[in-house]
Amino acid sequence: MTKKTKENPKKQQVKEYTFFEDVFAVVIQIPKGRVTSYGAIANYLGTKMSARMVGWAMNASHSSLQNIPAQRVVNRNGMLTGKNHFATPKRMEELLKKDGVVIKNDTVVDFNNLFWNPAIEIGF
């Protein structure tokens, strides 16, 4: 991944915003059966306050040529808030179940234990 996102004080002509690629790169690396949160990714990218941008980036994930496991990204409560943005609302839950993640009432069971922190796992 590119790691060039944190320094951008004056929105220079850095148009090739690597934000998407960075987010995608992180999401892709989420191990099967694990989940993470928007905030964690944002934090890893250095913009922890801008967790919204991560969500926005995910919204564009369908445009990516790669297969982005967006289902493994949930909010801080472990709730599948973005399910409505999938092909069908059930798709996200289904994919997660296929990963071995148990979903109950649109929320990841044992989310705390399945949580995958990129800042730690990748940064190691």
Next chain:
DNA sequence: CGTGTGACCGGCG
């Protein structure tokens, strides 16, 4: 070019 909005988060009453 101003305003509104979002798959969020943290703080405060």
Next chain:
DNA sequence: ACGCCGGCCACAC
């Protein structure tokens, strides 16, 4: 415990 509000950044209108 619950709900509201501000902040953040990029994009659509």
